[in-house]
Amino acid sequence: MHGPRHEESLSGQRRSWRHGARADVLLAAAVGVFVVLTTVVGDGDPVGLRAVPALGWLLIVAGSAALAVRRRFPVATAVVTLVATSVYYPVVNPDGAILLTLIIALYTLAATGRTVAAAVIGGLAIVGSAFGEYGTDASPLGDAGMFLLVGWLVAAVAIGGFVHSSRREREEALRRRATEERLRIARELHDVLGHNISLINVQAGAALHALERDGRGGPAADALAAIKETSREALRELRGTLGVLRQVDEAAPTGPAPGLRRLAELAERSRAAGLAVDVETDGEPAELTPAVDLAAYRIVQEALTNVTRHAGAGRVAVRIGYGRDDVTVDVSDDGRGAGSRAGTGSGIDGMRSRAEALGGTLEAADRPGGGFRVRARLPYGGRP
Structure with missing residues (x-):
């Protein structure tokens, strides 16, 4: 139907x-x-x-x-x-x-x-x-009449062909914008849902571990086990369906979008999952464009998600540095390093694609003293 x-x-x-x-x-x-x-x-x-x-x-x-x-x-x-x-x-x-x-x-x-x-x-x-x-x-007709006849017929075909090409280009542009908007929405869903479902999975696992350690089972333990397994399956399906969209760039959102102003809220959710998060700001905060503000927030969000899921870290330091021409995002943890992140390639590539789409760079590597570090530089046009 x-x-x-x-x-x-x-x-x-x-x-x-x-x-x-x-x-x-x-x-x-x-x-x-x-x-x-x-x-x-x-x-x-x-x-x-x-x-x-x-x-x-x-x-x-x-x-x-x-x-x-x-x-x-x-x-x-x-x-x-x-x-x-x-x-x-x-x-x-x-x-x-x-x-x-x-x-x-x-x-x-x-x-x-x-x-x-x-x-x-x-x-x-x-x-x-x-x-x-x-x-x-x-x-x-005469020579002049023949010339005019040929000119009219050729012009009719040429103008019709031009109109068809212009119409096709307009339709293609509309389809491309619609596709880009759908991809942008899907990517935002991937980022938001992936982060929050990961936290649900970690919190359910932590609570289940505490119950088992104390020798308490029963319905509560069964419910937590179900939540953990369901959230893991949801993450797997989400990555399979939308993970490819991590490579797609998007235009700046037309409505209110997350930004660095919500960094404290993001850190608090990670703390609720048992991860100690320190947030520092260097320099005088600048007025960022919506695209840069969103990219910086998403990079921090993805980095915290990876730490929560893979690193086995106890503490993470998030530093936001405002320079004259760019903003830097630095997320460092004390976890197990790159070896624990074998399954996060798409996440790192997604963060890198966000930075490069804005003319910036992103580096992700082990820290010399242990742990892992993600550092992005996003140009925003400079201060007036």
Whole structure:
């Protein structure tokens, strides 16, 4: 079964189709009136009207009416207008502006992405006109008229092709922005949920260990074991589903987003998981752009998550340094070093991609005195 959004989309498509069909009918009527006027109004007749034979009326009506379905059947429309035009000019007198129907049909054909078909049909029209002009003794157009005819047909195809390319670029840009926004939202979910579920897992494990150490089991221990196992499975599924999005850069969020102003709150949650976190700030805090502020927060968050899950550390030092042109983020722990982080490559790569997307750098390595260190430099444009 289809949902409400699917039905709404189909309804919108039907309304758009009906609107386009009405517009094409009006265009066909307007072009038909114009062709008739340019055909019957002339200077040779005393009353200003020229007689048009039945075949001429048939061709004018056929060529103009074909435009009513130009977007639904663009190739057929182009063929009909080509035949009507090719028969009218060498056979029917007086001349008129029926060529306009072919020009509009060629433009429509190219604008719908059928540039090759438009070029072929336009080429046939040019070849036929050249044969009638230079292959016979009639020469109805002359060199100037032939030049204008070729120019109009080529321009119709070229403009239609340009319109199609521009429309494709706009649609591609809209799809790209929509995709980037979905990826940005998914990445934020990965960062936030991964951090908090990791803390739930660690806290449940710590509480379960304390109960088992004291010889207390029962329903509480079973519940904690279930919470630990469920959170571990949730983390595994989350990483499998969204982990690849860690490499994707995103634009600055349009609404309120986490930043270094919430660093104390982040540290407090890590302390609740049993990790001693010291937060220091060097230099005078600067006004950061939303993108830099968010990246700095996420780097600290990911680093603390890795420490909580892998390092076996007891203390972590978080230092935020504000320079003249950049802000530095330094997260150092006293854990087991890089050897305990075999499964965190995607996390470190994600932090590095955040820094590099803003023109910064990130280093992650063992500390000489033991433990592990993550240090990022994020340029923010400098102080005024």
